[in-house]
Amino acid sequence: DGGITQSPKYLFRKEGQNVTLSCEQNLNHDAMYWYRQDPGQGLRLIYYSQIVNDFQKGDIAEGYSVSREKKESFPLTVTSAQKNPTAFYLCASSSHRAKVTEAFFGQGTRLTVV
Amino acid sequence: DQQVKQNSPSLSVQEGRISILNCDYTNSMFDYFLWYKKYPAEGPTFLISISSIKDKNEDGRFTVFLNKSAKHLSLHIVPSQPGDSAVYFCAASRVNAGGTSYGKLTFGQGTILTVHP
Numbered sequence: 001d002g003g004i005t006q007s008p009k010y011l012f013r014k015e016g017q018n019v020t021l022s023c024e025q026n027l028n029h030d031a032m033y034w035y036r037q038d039p040g041q042g043l044r045l046i047y048y049s050q051i052v053n054d055f056q057k058g059d060i061a062e063g064y065s066v067s068r069e070k071k072e073s074f075p076l077t078v079t080s081a082q083k084n085p086t087a088f089y090l091c092a093s094s095s096h097r098a099k100v101t102e103a104f105f106g107q108g109t110r111l112t113v114v
Numbered sequence: 115d116q117q118v119k120q121n122s123p124s125l126s127v128q129e130g131r132i133s134i135l136n137c138d139y140t141n142s143m144f145d146y147f148l149w150y151k152k153y154p155a156e157g158p159t160f161l162i163s164i165s166s167i168k169d170k171n172e173d174g175r176f177t178v179f180l181n182k183s184a185k186h187l188s189l190h191i192v193p194s195q196p197g198d199s200a201v202y203f204c205a206a207s208r209v210n211a212g213g214t215s216y217g218k219l220t221f222g223q224g225t226i227l228t229v230h231p
Binding site: 006035044090102108110 | 118120123148150155156157158159160163203205218219220221222223224
């Protein structure tokens with residue numbers, strides 16, 4: 001089945017450690033995105049990538065890094081510089097060729113920093 | 115700067131009645147609007163969308179209305195069902211010169227809909 005897979009679903013890390021969240025899609029979508037959800041704030045864009053080997057900062061990129069070495073994969077690293085990393089992280093993808101360009105989301109990763 | 119706003123954090127509706135969820139935007143460059151539904155600890159799922167060249171789009175029980183002059187859109191669900199209880203997000207994007215949007219969405223804060231049996 002085609003879709004977006006985020007792993008793990010729950011992740012616990014100690015403060016000061018970097019952590020990488022995985023996102024893989026087999027939808028052959030060109031663009032991929034990382035959003036963060038906090039209570040009462042909706043979804044905020046962290047980074048996005050429209051093609052392989054290229055990515056752009058979103059609205060809240062500080063303390064995060066990404067790579068896009070393959071079309072199918074867009075991992076997000078939450079670095080120790082991120083001041084408030086505990087959140088629900090959502091990965092999404094979309095096709096440039098679709099007229100109705102809704103983004104398809106993964107199931108999310110709940111990151112808790114202790 | 116919140117470019118997409120959902121001013122009602124929650125809405126409670128009786129089963130069978132109409133649910134109306136509202137969304138306002140400030141950026142006049144937005145020309146494509148979407149509604150997503152989200153259950154706790156899951157990713158949002160796409161519900162319905164509307165282009166700025168239209169003022170209404172209907173899909174089964176779901177209808178989205180767009181008032182460009184007021185920069186306002188609304189989602190109507192009728193009749194409402196208990197399974198509709200979820201968080202609803204409004205989102206907006208821009209369509210490029212090629213006629214496609216890259217899916218880079220700006221989201222509102224969400225409205226929690228509760229449909230009572």
